[in-house]
Amino acid sequence: MFTSDNFNPTKVIFGAGCTDRLAEFDMPGSKALVVTSNGTSAARTGILDKLEKALGEKNIGYVLYNKITPNPTKTQVMEGAAAAKNNGCDFVVGLGGGSSIDAAKAIALMMANEGDLWDYAYTGSGKRMEPKGAAPIVAVTTTSGTGTETDPYSVITNEETAEKFDFTNNAIFPMMSFIDPTLMVSLPENQTVYQGFDALFHVSECFITNEHENRLLDLYARDGVETVNKWLPKAVSDGSDITARENVAYAADILAGYSMSICGTTSHHIIAQTIGGLFPNVAHGLTLLFVAEEYYKKVGELRPELIDELGEFMGVKNEHNGTGFVKGLTALMDKTGIRYPAMSEYGIKPSDLVRIADMTVDNTGIEWEKYTLTKQDIIDILEKSYR
Numbered sequence: 001m002f003t004s005d006n007f008n009p010t011k012v013i014f015g016a017g018c019t020d021r022l023a024e025f026d027m028p029g030s031k032a033l034v035v036t037s038n039g040t041s042a043a044r045t046g047i048l049d050k051l052e053k054a055l056g057e058k059n060i061g062y063v064l065y066n067k068i069t070p071n072p073t074k075t076q077v078m079e080g081a082a083a084a085k086n087n088g089c090d091f092v093v094g095l096g097g098g099s100s101i102d103a104a105k106a107i108a109l110m111m112a113n114e115g116d117l118w119d120y121a122y123t124g125s126g127k128r129m130e131p132k133g134a135a136p137i138v139a140v141t142t143t144s145g146t147g148t149e150t151d152p153y154s155v156i157t158n159e160e161t162a163e164k165f166d167f168t169n170n171a172i173f174p175m176m177s178f179i180d181p182t183l184m185v186s187l188p189e190n191q192t193v194y195q196g197f198d199a200l201f202h203v204s205e206c207f208i209t210n211e212h213e214n215r216l217l218d219l220y221a222r223d224g225v226e227t228v229n230k231w232l233p234k235a236v237s238d239g240s241d242i243t244a245r246e247n248v249a250y251a252a253d254i255l256a257g258y259s260m261s262i263c264g265t266t267s268h269h270i271i272a273q274t275i276g277g278l279f280p281n282v283a284h285g286l287t288l289l290f291v292a293e294e295y296y297k298k299v300g301e302l303r304p305e306l307i308d309e310l311g312e313f314m315g316v317k318n319e320h321n322g323t324g325f326v327k328g329l330t331a332l333m334d335k336t337g338i339r340y341p342a343m344s345e346y347g348i349k350p351s352d353l354v355r356i357a358d359m360t361v362d363n364t365g366i367e368w369e370k371y372t373l374t375k376q377d378i379i380d381i382l383e384k385s386y387r
């Protein structure tokens with residue numbers, strides 16, 4: 001028995017140089033709020049100029065909101081939504097990395113709904129209200145990590161409560177996503193590593209969560225894991241290798257997004273997002289890497305056959321004791337120079353670990369997971385990972 005249920009309404013335009021064709025595509029409105037960071041990606045790649053020209057050719061006006069930071073905040077979302085409403089914008093363009101696109105998606109949600117973003121959060125201190133749709137979203141990505149280009153999620157941090165939550169709604173699938181690997185060649189090496197592992201964990205966690213129920217998911221996850229494993233080291237060692245960038249972008253922005261449209265990630269992501277909420281200056285991929293090795297050792301005890309299958313996708317053959325993926329993962333971490341990242345270097349103290357476990361279990365909750373870890377399991381994973 002298996003299913004192949006699937007829903008993904010995003011029109012994808014993929015390939016080296018595809019953003020040269022921006023003006024060929026119909027935009028979903030007459031005035032855009034362009035959401036981006038105040039950082040370097042738009043300037044570094046020249047994509048903002050390219051977008052401005054394409055919108056101009058189509059007589060579409062735009063307002064720029066360029067205050068998005070890594071781990072985008074509720075304040076930025078509310079400010080962006082107010083700018084859109086005050087200026088009569090009827091759609092958003094998320095331009096840049098996962099943070100800019102996630103923020104654009106949450107802004108689109110608040111352009112179509114009243115009140116505060118946290119009214120629509122469905123865990124923790126959220127008020128669990130059901131949103132009524134969202135403004136249309138166009139994504140133009142400069143990175144390959146989150147999968148937000150092709151999924152229904154937006155991850156936002158509430159600075160007042162230190163909560164970092166997913167907002168999930170079919171209305172925030174981008175209606176159109178441009179994935180142009182030439183925009184990724186200037187990504188710094190550390191970001192390439194963090195984002196590549198984020199993509200690897202998206203596809204492998206969905207593979208674990210799926211437990212072979214949805215056949216399409218297994219197809220996406222296998223190709224995703226194999227592709228990241230083969231091409232991430234090449235993208236890290238030579239950022240200008242366009243074939244490597246193309247492959248990692250395909251795994252991250254398409255296969256991982258499609259996977260997460262079918263089923264969710266594991267509590268590995270909940271632990272990492274809790275760390276990210278408490279320590280917003282730490283990159284998301286790094287928060288995952290902090291605990292990854294110990295997390296998958298634990299899952300290997302609970303679901304050994306899935307962990308060994310994932311190991312096979314990473315070239316680790318004939319493992320039958322639930323350690324295959326751990327071996328493949330640590331080999332990839334060694335190859336990309338990221339083995340043993342130290343939480344202590346990012347201001348995380350041993351005394352923070354119990355709080356991270358408390359928030360993971362009590363605030364966000366992990367009870368949905370089929371192999372439910374206990375709070376003590378999570379404390380053990382954090383303590384064994386700490387250095």
Ligand SMILES: [Fe+2]
Nearest residue numbers: 146198202284
């Ligand atoms: Fe992620």
